[in-house]
Amino acid sequence: MSQDSARVEQAALESDKEGNPVLALMRTSVGRNAGLVVALLLIVVVGVITAGEQFASVDNGLTILRAASVIGVVSIGMTFVIIGGGIDLSVGAIAALASVWSTTVATQTMAEDTHWLVIVGVAMAVALACGLINGLLVAYGPVAPFIATLAMLASARGLAEIIANRRTQIVRVDGFNDFLRGDFLGISVLIWIFALVSVVGWVVLNRTTFGRRTVAVGGNPEAARLAGINVKRHTVMLYVLVGFCCGIAALMITARTTTGSSTHGVLWELDAIGAVVIGGTLLTGGRGTVVGTVFGVLIFQTLFSVFVQNNLSSSAQQVARGAIIVLAVLLQQRLAGSTRTSNTSTRASAPGPTAPPTSVA
Amino acid sequence: MTGPDSTALLQMTGIVKEFPGVRALDGVDLDVRAGEVHCLLGQNGAGKSTLIKVLSGFHQPDAGTIVWNGETTSFSTPARAIEHGVATIYQELDLVPHLDVTENIFLGHEVSRAGFSQRGQARKRVRELLARLGHSEISPTRIVGELPPAKQQVVSMARALSRDTRMLVLDEPSAVLDQEEVKNLFRVIRDLTAEGVAVVYISHRLEEIREIGDRITVLKDGRTVGTGLAVADTPTPDLIKLMTGRSIEYVFPPRPDTARTGGDVVLDVQDLALAGVFSGVSLTVRAGEIIGLAGLVGAGRSEIVETLYGARKATAGTVTVDGRRIRRGSVVSMVRAGVGLAPEERKSQGLFLDEAVFRNITMSSMGRFARLGFLNRREERRRAAELTRSLDVRPDGVTRAARTLSGGNQQKVVLARWLLRDCRVLLLDEPTRGVDVGARSEIYQLIRSLADRGLAVVVVSSEIEEVLGLADRVLVVREGVVVHQAPATELDEATVLDLVMEGKVPA
Known part of the structure; x- marks a missing residue:
């Protein structure tokens, strides 16, 4: 080993340490999540100050969690697909289609004694199939994820409207509503499902080959391919996973509203992507956390609650939400920018394009 | 434009440029006179590309001085270099494919000229420029992306001429041209130099340098090893000696004495081809053997290895590993069969850096x-x-x-x-690129010890001494064809250099 390369390594080491210790902490995922906790606490403090007892009650806490649980499940799936370098705009539409299809089968085809398993089975099958179509298009088309899932957004919701015939199906299936609308240990089953999906999501991302491959495929698809990972197959699996989460969310929303409707899940894609992004997941892929996403969902939902308790319009809440997303992304870029040391090409590199930095006529 | 004179237009002294882990330029001197064609020679990795980027303001040197037109200066940005009258035409052309010819030519200085808001007048000037370059058949309204590479190069030249260019840097301009087009290029270069424009000409083809060049500067390992050599007075063997003459002695591990023919054939490639890139490549590698692929950048070496690996889908041919034929275009199958690749672009293709x-x-x-x-x-x-x-x-x-x-x-x-x-076959594409000189010997030792453990190794390198020092058997690739194959001990650097540049061994 020459002194030269030893020096370079030393420099790299030092550049890791130097600078603001807070910034350094914020670069670690633990630090980022700590930042999210602080943000969430700030919103809670604002809520307590402005709305007092009404906001600070256990009931309100559970209401927030219950409201967050459906979009939360979708956001966990979204986290995976974004870490894997993709995006899914069709989550809400898939949930709507799954909800309409399953309730229609339950109430019309087998009106008399529908078993709850029929609803669950149909909803999951529909959602998984939609995810599979997304995945196949993205991996083997190849169609850009944005376009493929945008197309799915349009057609799945369209199909849901056709099946529903613009009517809302009321769900009256024994067992199904009772279970999902019920409580366990005083806490809504919906919240338990969100918690379960989050824990499973964390384990899958951090402890399994699937999670490791997801990070690899999103972080550097070419290196992943050359390392012998089947990138296409993995991409398909990622979209199927999102479909799976959408199926669960469809069941949850169907039970919560006791209806199957083609208007379920409108703009879920934006809520989910927003939550994932403020949770610290890079939209470019390769980096992200499930814990961050959970906090992202909670921050949005708590914010919503603060606005509701203060009788502010949901429009004002949308403005605040937009501002938070922008702030989170700007902060992320600052942090990411300070870790990326120069990737300057070495002497053997090909000459790069150097178009003059100017305007075009 | 200034008239021709023989004083130095550009004088670079002691230019140093360091990148993390590598000293790309280590004291380069270059002086270019107005009205001359100054050729830059050197092997891959000698520092030519970096030097060009310093010239064009893309990189800032860490040390050294640049005197331009009698004044010490620095080309702090590409825009500054252009202002000074330095125009660079890169190998990979830097045109905007979706814009038309006129828009490309005036890209970047259309606003500063008040009169050029009228498109008609701009087109008229473009027609003049193209006529001057002998290509009046190119329409000013053609979309650049639809033009063949040779014509795109003409557009790049026209762009350079549309400004007050005093020095034109051409990086391997003949690579995309056929013979007739090269003649035309040379005619244009002669016209320009007659007007006092200095031309810095980079090429691997010695015969071109003989025809068009006035003086030569030779780079080797980031240093100037010969400068201001008159083309007419410098015989070819001297140039090759300068290019290959060793300034740093790499230590290569000794080859084992035992005859390598004993090992089983692990990798067997027959008539592998990738349409338009290479064809008819056959090679066998035995356990314990290191095969070297030598050739210039663009000769198809990396493509051969990538296709072999399944990262590109072969259009013909078979790859057999341990007697089993592997499906075309499937990296997954290759890896499963025990083949591994250390790709050329280690950071972007090989590693997950974070x-x-x-x-x-x-x-x-x-x-x-x-x-x-x-x-x-x-x-x-x-x-x-x-x-x-x-x-x-x-x-x-x-x-x-x-x-x-x-x-x-x-x-x-x-x-x-x-x-x-537990790989059986290792494919190493430029294994020491970006590796510090001192650490190279260590990598060589490592590769040899892997072969000794029974791996079959294929090494691609554009550094001829590396291939000759490391490999047991060498295949020379030129323009997508294996032109020569021999045990490394029967080849020397000058012979291989001739082979990669001319495709034949001099009589």
Whole structure:
């Protein structure tokens, strides 16, 4: 080993340490999540100050969690697909289609004694199939994820409207509503499902080959391919996973509203992507956390609650939400920018394009 | 424009440019006179590309002075260099494919000229420029992306001429041209020099330099080894000697004495082809043998290895590993059959830079550490640490990000990945690119020791001495065809250099 390369390594080491210790902490995922906790606490403090007892009650806490649980499940799936370098705009539409299809089968085809398993089975099958179509298009088309899932957004919701015939199906299936609308240990089953999906999501991302491959495929698809990972197959699996989460969310929303409707899940894609992004997941892929996403969902939902308790319009809440997303992304870029040391090409590199930095006529 | 004179237009002295882990330029001197064609010669990696980028304001030198037109200056940005009258035409053309010819030519200075808001007048000037270049058949309204590469180059030249260019830098301009087009290019160059424009001409083709050049500067390992040599007075063998003459002695491990014919054939490639890039490539590699592929950048060496590996889908031919034929275009099958690739662009193709070293190492053998999909991370770290210790990766610590390692140590991480998988065949594309000179010998030792363990190794390198020093058998590739094949001990550097440049051994 020459002194030269030893020096370079030393420099790299030092550049890791130097600078603001807070910034350094914020670069670690633990630090980022700590930042999210602080943000969430700030919103809670604002809520307590402005709305007092009404906001600070256990009931309100559970209401927030219950409201967050459906979009939360979708956001966990979204986290995976974004870490894997993709995006899914069709989550809400898939949930709507799954909800309409399953309730229609339950109430019309087998009106008399529908078993709850029929609803669950149909909803999951529909959602998984939609995810599979997304995945196949993205991996083997190849169609850009944005376009493929945008197309799915349009057609799945369209199909849901056709099946529903613009009517809302009321769900009256024994067992199904009772279970999902019920409580366990005083806490809504919906919240338990969100918690379960989050824990499973964390384990899958951090402890399994699937999670490791997801990070690899999103972080550097070419290196992943050359390392012998089947990138296409993995991409398909990622979209199927999102479909799976959408199926669960469809069941949850169907039970919560006791209806199957083609208007379920409108703009879920934006809520989910927003939550994932403020949770610290890079939209470019390769980096992200499930814990961050959970906090992202909670921050949005708590914010919503603060606005509701203060009788502010949901429009004002949308403005605040937009501002938070922008702030989170700007902060992320600052942090990411300070870790990326120069990737300057070495002497053997090909000459790069150097178009003059100017305007075009 | 100034009239022709023989005083130096550009004088560079002691230019140093360092990148992390590598000193690309280590004291380069260059003086260019107005009205001359100054040729820049050197092997791949000698520092030509970096020097051009310094000239065009793309890179800032770490040391050294630039005197332009009698004044000390620095080309702090590409825009500054252009203002001074330096125009660079890169090998990979830097045109905007969706804009038309006129828009491309005036890109960047259309606003500053008040009169050019009228498109008609701009087109008229473009027609004049193209006529001057002998290409009046190119329409000013053609979309540039639809033009063949040779004509795109003409557009680039027209763009250079549309400004007050005093020095034109041409990087391998003849690479995309046929003979007739090269003649036309030379005519244009002569016209320009007659008007006092200085031309810096980079080419691998010695015969072109003989025809068009006035003086030559030779680079080697980032240093100027010959400057201001008159083309007419410098015989070719002298030039080759300058280009190959060793300034740093690499230490290559000794080849084992035992005849290599004993090992089993592990990798057998027959008539492999990729349409338009290379064809008819056949090679066999035995266990314990190192095969070297020599050739220029663009000769098709990397493409051959990538196609062999399945990263590109071959249009013809077969690849057999251990007697089993492997499906075309499937990296997954190749890896499963025991083939591993250390790609040319290590950072972008080989590594996950932000991930821990141990994750980079276990990436291709995760199944071994998983039960029902759950990874045993302690075992992963333990095995990775064993490998980094045996390969002497420094600094050690398998949880640090791969980004924090130097080039040589990053290469070891890539090699460790394949060792962990118990690979039978290793494909190494430019294994010492970006590796510090001092660390190279270590990589060479490592590659030889892998071969001694029974691996079949294929090494691609544009550094001829590396191929000759490391490999047992050498294949010379030129323009997508294997032109020569011989044991390394029967070849010398000058012969191989002739082969890669001319395709034949001089009589």
